[in-house]
Amino acid sequence: xxxxxxxxxxxxxxxxxxxxxxxxxxxxxxxxxxxxxxxxxxxxxxxxxxxxxxxxxxxxxxxxxxxxxxxxxxxxxxxxxxxxxxxxxxxxxxxxxxx
Numbered sequence: 172x173x174x175x176x177x178x179x180x181x182x183x184x185x186x187x188x189x190x191x192x193x194x195x196x197x198x199x200x201x202x203x204x205x206x207x208x209x210x211x212x213x214x215x216x217x218x219x220x221x222x223x224x225x226x227x228x229x230x231x232x233x234x235x236x237x238x239x240x241x242x243x244x245x246x247x248x249x250x251x252x253x254x255x256x257x258x259x260x261x262x263x264x265x266x267x268x269x270x
Contacts (some may be wrong), residue, residue, distance in 0.1 A: 181227050181228070181229060182226070182227060182228070182229050186246070187226050187227055189245065189246035190222075190226040190235070190246040190247055191222060191223065191226050191246075192246070193245035193246040194226075194235055194244045194245050194246035194247045195208070195222050195226070195235075195246075197245065198237065198244070200214075200216045200217045200236075200237075201217075201222070202217075205221075206221055206222050206223055207219060207220065207221055207222060208220050208222055208225070208235075208236050216236075217236055218236040220236075234247055235247035
């Protein structure tokens with residue numbers, strides 16, 4: 172699929188690698204087996220998205236879930252304003268959220 176083929180605009184290969192490697196790769200809630208933003212400890216954290224595709228999207232509504240709740244995440248700078256990342260079944264963080 173061509174970059175931006177979904178009509179959402181794409182990021183560079185370098186940006187994608189930074190998001191997946193530095194951002195998702197060092198995140199405590201990233202499910203490495205499924206490549207998904209989902210907490211495997213059952214705390215209900217994350218958006219549930221498949222990150223290899225989400226990391227391709229330039230649209231700020233598809234930013235990292237943690238950026239959406241106010242965290243700073245390497246590779247996902249310049250995220251979104253407001254809570255959540257544009258959907259998913261786990262779009263709101265519990266008040267006791269902490270990594």
